[in-house]
Every structure is written in structure tokens, then in C-alpha cells.
Amino acid sequence: MLRSLLDVVPVMPVVVAHSAEEGVGIARALVAGGLPVIELTLRTPEALEAIRAISAEVPEILVGAGTIVAPGQAKLAADAGAQFLVSPGTTGHILHAMQDTDLPFLPGVGTVSEVLAALEAGCTELKFFPAEASGGVDFLKSIAAPVPSARFCPTGGITAASAASYLALPNVGCVGGSWLTPADAVASGDWDRISSLASAAAALR
Numbered sequence: 001m002l003r004s005l006l007d008v009v010p011v012m013p014v015v016v017a018h019s020a021e022e023g024v025g026i027a028r029a030l031v032a033g034g035l036p037v038i039e040l041t042l043r044t045p046e047a048l049e050a051i052r053a054i055s056a057e058v059p060e061i062l063v064g065a066g067t068i069v070a071p072g073q074a075k076l077a078a079d080a081g082a083q084f085l086v087s088p089g090t091t092g093h094i095l096h097a098m099q100d101t102d103l104p105f106l107p108g109v110g111t112v113s114e115v116l117a118a119l120e121a122g123c124t125e126l127k128f129f130p131a132e133a134s135g136g137v138d139f140l141k142s143i144a145a146p147v148p149s150a151r152f153c154p155t156g157g158i159t160a161a162s163a164a165s166y167l168a169l170p171n172v173g174c175v176g177g178s179w180l181t182p183a184d185a186v187a188s189g190d191w192d193r194i195s196s197l198a199s200a201a202a203a204l205r
């Protein structure tokens with residue numbers, strides 16, 4: 001079991017894959033760049049297949065499932081080989097379904113009340129989404145003193161340029177982002193470009 005999902009890498013790559021092959025190519029490029037973690041979003045019909053292929057063919061990466069937006073997806077992702085789960089928001093049913101898998105997970109929150117509800121449920125490591133649209137660095141600074149037990153992976157609108165300002169906050173473990181896997185680089189199989197974006201991100205902390 002992982003000690004903490006927030007302390008593995010400074011930047012959690014949030015990835016959309018349109019095939020198992022694409023997922024495997026991206027995973028290998030991220031590992032080559034020094035980021036051995038991938039949050040494969042369940043945004044495409046091929047996502048579970050991609051998770052299955054990555055867990056079989058790229059064992060050196062920690063593969064998780066993102067975009068858990070319905071309770072049933074938690075078990076499907078676990079069965080496909082996901083090693084952690086991430087949701088953009090949290091309902092009681094989604095939280096229980098993620099807990100039932102026994103996998104580590106980051107429930108999504110966007111407000112102070114949602115943070116408090118997650119803490120009440122025993123979760124101290126949270127995805128803050130959509131980070132920029134929900135107050136960004138200022139929100140996280142404001143919540144640090146009144147709610148010190150919550151730690152975050154802010155995601156949503158974060159860029160290579162803004163990541164460092166989030167990573168400097170005491171209640172941020174890592175940030176999430178899709179900027180490491182630009183759609184045109186993925187479509188053309190430009191794995192070197194993805195590796196060099198990953199390598200710059202890995203050096204952020």
C-alpha cells in the first residue's frame with residue numbers, strides 16, 4: 001500500500017487515451033521522463049482497456065483511474081488493474097464505492113464544506129478541482145490555517161508556469177495536469193516531447 005498518493009511525484013499526469021496502445025505509449029514516455037505515475041481518465045470508451053494494458057505492459061508505472069463520476073466505475077477500474085482512484089467531485093455513494101475497493105484514492109472537492117465532509121469521512125488527501133476556477137492558490141492559502149489536516153492535489157487549469165506557485169504551499173503535495181500530454185503530441189506519437197515535458201515537471205520539486 002502506498003504511503004501517500006500526494007508524495008510520489010510533484011506533478012500527477014492527467015491523461016486521456018483513445019486506445020490501449022496510446023495509453024501504453026504515454027505511460028512509457030512518462031516513465032522515461034521521470035514521472036512514474038499516470039492518472040488515466042475514464043473519459044473515453046477505451047480507458048479501462050488502456051488501464052489494463054498499462055498495468056500489464058508498463059509495470060514500472062503506478063496507474064490510476066481518474067474521472068470516477070459514478071459509483072460503479074470504482075470497481076470496474078480496480079478490476080482493470082487501477083492501483084489508485086481519483087474523482088473530480090464526491091458524493092456519499094462514490095466515496096463508499098472507492099473505499100470498498102481498498103485502493104488508495106483522492107476524492108474531489110471544490111469548497112470548504114466539501115473538504116470538511118471528506119475529512120469527516122476519514123479522507124485527508126484530496127483532489128482540489130477545478131483548481132483555478134475554484135479559487136486556486138488563494139483558496140488553498142485561505143484554508144491552510146483553519147483546516148490544517150487537509151492536503152491537496154490541485155488540478156484543473158494548472159500549467160507548467162503556475163505549478164510552482166501551488167507546490168510552494170504547505171498543504172499541497174502534488175499538482176495534477178494534462179499539459180504533459182498535449183493532444184497533438186499524443187495523436188502523432190511524439191513520445192520524446194511527452195518525456196521532455198515530464199522531465200521538466202519532475203524537476204519542479
Ligand SMILES: O=C[C@H](O)COP(=O)(O)O
Nearest residue numbers: 014155156157158177178
Ligand atoms: O483532472 C483533470 C483535469 O481535467 C485536468 O485539468 P487540465 O486539463 O486543466 O490540466
Ligand SMILES: CC(=O)C(=O)O
Nearest residue numbers: 041066067087088129
Ligand atoms: C477532473 C477529471 O476527472 C477529468 O478532468 O477527467
